[in-house]
Amino acid sequence: MSAVIDRSWRDPELLAKALPAVLLQTTCFLAPLLMTIALTFQRTRDFQLNWTWSLYTWTDVFTKPHYWTILGHTLFMAILCVALCLAIAFPVAYALATRLRSFQNHVKVLITFAFLTDATLKTFGWVLFLDKNGAANYLAQGLGFEGELVNILFTDWATMLGMVYNLLAFAIFTIYLSIDEIDRSLILAAYDAGASKFRAFWEVTLPLARPGIWAGAVLIFLLAVGVFLEPKVLGGGKSPMSAELIRQTFETRVNWPLGAALTMVLMTVAVFVVLLFNRVYSLKRHMGPA
Amino acid sequence: MAYPSVKPWLNAAAEARLANLILYGSVALVLVFFYVPIFTLIAFSFQEGRFLTLPFEGFSLRWYGELFRNSNAANALWNSTLIALFAMVFATLIGTLAAIVAVRYRFRLRIPFTGLAAAPLAFPQLLLGIVLLLWFSVLGRQFNFNTGLVTAIIGHVVYIAPFAMVIVAVQVFNFDATLEDAARDCGASTWEVYRYVTLPLLWPGIFSAAIFSFLLSWGNFYLTYSLAGSTRTLPTFVFSGIATGSSPLYPAIATVVFIPGILLVILADRMRRKAA
Numbered sequence: 001m002s003a004v005i006d007r008s009w010r011d012p013e014l015l016a017k018a019l020p021a022v023l024l025q026t027t028c029f030l031a032p033l034l035m036t037i038a039l040t041f042q043r044t045r046d047f048q049l050n051w052t053w054s055l056y057t058w059t060d061v062f063t064k065p066h067y068w069t070i071l072g073h074t075l076f077m078a079i080l081c082v083a084l085c086l087a088i089a090f091p092v093a094y095a096l097a098t099r100l101r102s103f104q105n106h107v108k109v110l111i112t113f114a115f116l117t118d119a120t121l122k123t124f125g126w127v128l129f130l131d132k133n134g135a136a137n138y139l140a141q142g143l144g145f146e147g148e149l150v151n152i153l154f155t156d157w158a159t160m161l162g163m164v165y166n167l168l169a170f171a172i173f174t175i176y177l178s179i180d181e182i183d184r185s186l187i188l189a190a191y192d193a194g195a196s197k198f199r200a201f202w203e204v205t206l207p208l209a210r211p212g213i214w215a216g217a218v219l220i221f222l223l224a225v226g227v228f229l230e231p232k233v234l235g236g237g238k239s240p241m242s243a244e245l246i247r248q249t250f251e252t253r254v255n256w257p258l259g260a261a262l263t264m265v266l267m268t269v270a271v272f273v274v275l276l277f278n279r280v281y282s283l284k285r286h287m288g289p290a
Numbered sequence: 291m292a293y294p295s296v297k298p299w300l301n302a303a304a305e306a307r308l309a310n311l312i313l314y315g316s317v318a319l320v321l322v323f324f325y326v327p328i329f330t331l332i333a334f335s336f337q338e339g340r341f342l343t344l345p346f347e348g349f350s351l352r353w354y355g356e357l358f359r360n361s362n363a364a365n366a367l368w369n370s371t372l373i374a375l376f377a378m379v380f381a382t383l384i385g386t387l388a389a390i391v392a393v394r395y396r397f398r399l400r401i402p403f404t405g406l407a408a409a410p411l412a413f414p415q416l417l418l419g420i421v422l423l424l425w426f427s428v429l430g431r432q433f434n435f436n437t438g439l440v441t442a443i444i445g446h447v448v449y450i451a452p453f454a455m456v457i458v459a460v461q462v463f464n465f466d467a468t469l470e471d472a473a474r475d476c477g478a479s480t481w482e483v484y485r486y487v488t489l490p491l492l493w494p495g496i497f498s499a500a501i502f503s504f505l506l507s508w509g510n511f512y513l514t515y516s517l518a519g520s521t522r523t524l525p526t527f528v529f530s531g532i533a534t535g536s537s538p539l540y541p542a543i544a545t546v547v548f549i550p551g552i553l554l555v556i557l558a559d560r561m562r563r564k565a566a
Contacts, residue, residue, distance in 0.1 A: 007395045018391045021385075021407040024447065024448060025406050028445075029448055032421045033421055036421045092316050092320045100317065105559060109555055110325075111320075111324065113552050114328065117509060118511065118525050121525070121544040121547060122328065125328060129326055129330040165324075168324075197302070222414060226414020226416045228512070243414065267414075
């Protein structure tokens with residue numbers, strides 16, 4: 001275990017090591033973010049940005065229900081995606097941490113590779129698989145099913161499949177890490193106290209795995225809110241999500257202030273939803289059985 | 291706290307069997323799920339015909355040949371590699387230093403520092419790309435430059451450095467600081483301690499962070515899409531192709547992309563296990 005060293009924040013060695021990250025993230029993350037906020041109060045004329053302060057964009061955003069319908073759809077898809085990812089990831093992470101002793105590393109390598117492979121290519125692979133004349137129906141017909149059994153390409157179902165596919169690994173990793181850290185003796189203690197395996201799981205393992213579940217949920221939610229590849233490629237662009245709307249605003253309509261405003265709305269609402277869930281979650285913990 | 295005793299609805303042996311079934315079953319299903327598109331692409335890459343439908347007209351390496359004659363694809367491959375190499379070096383360097391600062395030192399501003407250094411992790415990539423595109427466009431107008439390779443690399447580093455930081459942080463956390471003290475007691479200078487003690491001990495973490503960084507950058511779509519201007523990398527090259535209609539070239543590209551990926555992931559895993 002590494003010893004923690006107390007240092008003044010003005011210590012030159014510490015400053016030298018911290019500087020690159022601080023410089024990078026202030027100039028290329030924080031500053032652009034602040035500028036984006038400033039941009040929302042500007043106007044465009046003839047596709048050119050005018051640096052004149054106005055609330056025009058914001059009145060536009062708050063008076064057009066169209067933007068908010070898309071936002072609602074996006075949030076719904078993101079929350080559903082989180083729920084599905086957690087439900088699928090938990091048993092996998094649990095098995096990785098507690099079973100599969102000899103295969104554990106192989107499974108981890110396989111999951112890591114699938115996770116790190118280019119998302120565009122994998123999404124395209126799903127198109128080939130789900131297509132009417134694609135691999136899924138070919139296999140189904142080979143097994144004796146009649147007609148086109150799999151016909152979900154270019155629907156919200158296909159979008160959801162792609163989102164879960166591309167984000168699932170985040171939940172597997174975070175939940176695995178938190179289960180892996182659980183002290184085995186706590187579970188053995190529960191057995192000694194007469195708990196069944198299920199009860200020990202429910203009363204000991206699950207609560208201790210909460211940080212991982214929570215981290216995975218937040219990460220996936222924030223990423224799911226911003227997807228654009230899956231609705232475009234797998235969903236066929238039929239029901240656009242916020243990210244696609246934002247992209248169009250920038251690229252097709254060349255309306256930077258509006259795009260910036262929609263970006264800020266999406267981020268604010270996303271963070272707000274996370275905080276809301278966090279609040280409900282901690283309330284439940286305080287009021288529920290200890 | 292006492293719980294009322296409930297008659298279990300399954301006896302212990304059946305419960306254990308059911309649990310194992312669910313656990314092993316879920317791992318198997320998820321692996322199948324993860325590899326469905328990957329194997330579909332590999333299978334389609336060997337098909338003869340012009341259309342990406344089943345049944346195949348025949349098996350051939352025709353599209354691999356076409357791929358290597360296609361200069362746009364070769365160009366995209368070269369750009370991807372170049373961006374990924376630069377992003378890897380900078381992201382790993384910045385991430386490693388930040389991880390050491392965040393885990394080993396306790397100082398005022400530690401929490402704001404960690405938050406700032408890790409912030410892009412939780413920011414949707416497309417939005418990060420857009421925010422950076424606006425930034426570079428405004429700066430570009432001021433200082434007269436266009437988006438391209440360099441801005442793409444900067445964007446990748448912003449996004450990947452936090453990943454590298456988290457990976458190295460795990461290694462730093464398990465680091466035995468007394469070894470550094472021992473070296474210092476034996477008369478090693480600060481630089482020598484770094485060169486001969488700290489770096490070798492952290493090396494496995496740094497190495498796997500580097501490989502992760504390379505692959506994250508190599509496969510990155512969203513940031514490249516926003517920030518590379520007219521420069522195409524493999525992901526954006528494929529995307530622009532899919533958007534206009536699929537070509538039999540893409541499964542072959544995908545298969546070519548998979549090979550270095552799986553080799554690097556295995557290598558990273560070896561390194562990490564050797565260290566553990």
